[in-house]
Amino acid sequence: MVLRPCVRHAAWHWATPEAQAVLATRDLAAILRFHRRVHGQSQAETGDLIGYDKTYVSAIELGKRRLTDVTALRHIAERLALPPHVLGITDRTDTDFRAVIQFGQSTVRLAEIARQAGHASEAVAELWPLVARLEARARDGHTEREALRLLADARLGLGTALGNVLPEERLATAAHWTARSLRVVSFLDDPELTATALRMHGNELRKAGLVGAAVSRLVSAAALAPNRTSRAAVLPLLARAAGALGNASLLDRTVQDMRALLEEVDHTSLVNPVALYEIELRGLIGTGRARAAIIRAEQEAPAPTIAVAPQWRVIELITSGKVRLLGGDTRGAVELLTQAVTQAHAQRLPHQLQRIIRTGGDALAEVSGKAEQALAQLRIELAA
Known part of the structure; x- marks a missing residue:
C-alpha cells in the first residue's frame, strides 16, 4: 500500500x-x-x-x-x-541554497555510480553531509519541492548504499533510510518517484529479513510503475522477494513477466538476462525446487548484454556455488565460493560474506572459515 x-x-x-x-x-x-x-x-x-x-x-x-x-x-x-x-x-543565502540543489543532484548521481562500481562506502560518505544539510533546512520550515525531491533521492541513495556495506544484523538501518524517503515522497504526488521509492525500500526490507513487507511494497511499486522501464526495474526485486518468501507462483509469474520485458526495454545492471538467471536460480532454491535449480544451472548460462556491477558478480558466484553444492559438485562449489570470498572482502560486502558462511556451512568448513575471517576484518573496519 x-x-x-x-x-x-x-x-x-x-x-x-x-x-x-x-x-x-x-x-x-x-x-x-x-x-x-x-x-x-x-x-x-x-x-x-x-x-x-x-x-x-x-x-x-x-x-x-x-x-x-x-x-x-x-x-x-x-x-x-x-x-x-x-x-x-x-541574496547570498538564496544563491547558496540554489548551489546546494545543483551540487546535491550531482552528488546523488555520482554516489550511485560509485555504488554500482563497487564503492558503496564512498557513496555513503558523500551522501551523509547532503542528507544532513537538507534535513536541517526542512526542519527550519523550508520545504520547497526541489529541495524535498533532492532529500528523497538522497535518502534513497544513502539507504541503498548502506544496504551494501552493512552486515545483516544492521540492515534495518538501510531500510530505515529508504522508509524516511517514502515519508517525503508521499507529499510530492509523483507516481514514478513513488514507484521508485517503494521499489528501493522493498528491496532493503527484504535484505533486512522483513520479506512479507518487502513483497507488499514491491507489488505496489509494480502496480504504480508508469511505464515498461519503471516496471522492469521492479520485477527482478519482486522475484527475489517472492523466492525469499517461498511464494512459488508469484516467483514464476514475475520471472515470466520479466523475461518478456527484457525484449522491450534497455538493459541495466539489474534488468538483464544474467541478473534474471541468478534470481531465478535463487528463487527456485528458496521455493523448495532445488532439483529444478540444478537442471537450470546445467543449461547454458545467458550471455552478458551489459557490464555487470561488481557486487552482482559476487551475488552470482554465491548462488551458483550453492547450486553446485546441492548438485553434489563440491569441488566446483569450493572454487566459486572462494572467488566470492575474495571479491566480497575487496568490495566490503559483509552481508554477502554472511551468505557464503551459511552456504558453505560445515560441508565446506574451509570456505566458511575464510569468509568468517574476512567478515571479522570488515567488522573491525566498520566499528572504526
Missing part, C-alpha cells in the same frame, strides 16, 4: 504540484491566498504571521497594493518559509 499522510502537514504545503504552479507566478497576492487556504487562516491570522494588518493583506490580495520594498519582501519570504527568489529577491 502506498504510504500517504492522513492529513497533509501544512508545513510541507509548498511541495505540492499545485503550490509549484502558484509559486511560478511570482505573484505575492496568489501566494498569500494559497497559503491562507492550505493553512485555513483568515486574512487577520496571515497578517499576524507576516507583520501586517488584515486591511493591508486584503489590499495585496485584491491587487490594490503592490509591495516592492526588498526588506519587507525578504521578511515575508522568511515568515512563509519561501526562498527569496520566489518574491523576486536574490
Whole structure:
C-alpha cells in the first residue's frame, strides 16, 4: 500500500504540484491566498504571521497594493518559509541554497555510480553531509519541492548504499533510510518517484529479513510503475522477494513477466538476462525446487548484454556455488565460493560474506572459515 499522510502537514504545503504552479507566478497576492487556504487562516491570522494588518493583506490580495520594498519582501519570504527568489529577491543565502540543489543532484548521481562500481562506502560518505544539510533546512520550515525531491533521492541513495556495506544484523538501518524517503515522497504526488521509492525500500526490507513487507511494497511499486522501464526495474526485486518468501507462483509469474520485458526495454545492471538467471536460480532454491535449480544451472548460462556491477558478480558466484553444492559438485562449489570470498572482502560486502558462511556451512568448513575471517576484518573496519 502506498504510504500517504492522513492529513497533509501544512508545513510541507509548498511541495505540492499545485503550490509549484502558484509559486511560478511570482505573484505575492496568489501566494498569500494559497497559503491562507492550505493553512485555513483568515486574512487577520496571515497578517499576524507576516507583520501586517488584515486591511493591508486584503489590499495585496485584491491587487490594490503592490509591495516592492526588498526588506519587507525578504521578511515575508522568511515568515512563509519561501526562498527569496520566489518574491523576486536574490541574496547570498538564496544563491547558496540554489548551489546546494545543483551540487546535491550531482552528488546523488555520482554516489550511485560509485555504488554500482563497487564503492558503496564512498557513496555513503558523500551522501551523509547532503542528507544532513537538507534535513536541517526542512526542519527550519523550508520545504520547497526541489529541495524535498533532492532529500528523497538522497535518502534513497544513502539507504541503498548502506544496504551494501552493512552486515545483516544492521540492515534495518538501510531500510530505515529508504522508509524516511517514502515519508517525503508521499507529499510530492509523483507516481514514478513513488514507484521508485517503494521499489528501493522493498528491496532493503527484504535484505533486512522483513520479506512479507518487502513483497507488499514491491507489488505496489509494480502496480504504480508508469511505464515498461519503471516496471522492469521492479520485477527482478519482486522475484527475489517472492523466492525469499517461498511464494512459488508469484516467483514464476514475475520471472515470466520479466523475461518478456527484457525484449522491450534497455538493459541495466539489474534488468538483464544474467541478473534474471541468478534470481531465478535463487528463487527456485528458496521455493523448495532445488532439483529444478540444478537442471537450470546445467543449461547454458545467458550471455552478458551489459557490464555487470561488481557486487552482482559476487551475488552470482554465491548462488551458483550453492547450486553446485546441492548438485553434489563440491569441488566446483569450493572454487566459486572462494572467488566470492575474495571479491566480497575487496568490495566490503559483509552481508554477502554472511551468505557464503551459511552456504558453505560445515560441508565446506574451509570456505566458511575464510569468509568468517574476512567478515571479522570488515567488522573491525566498520566499528572504526
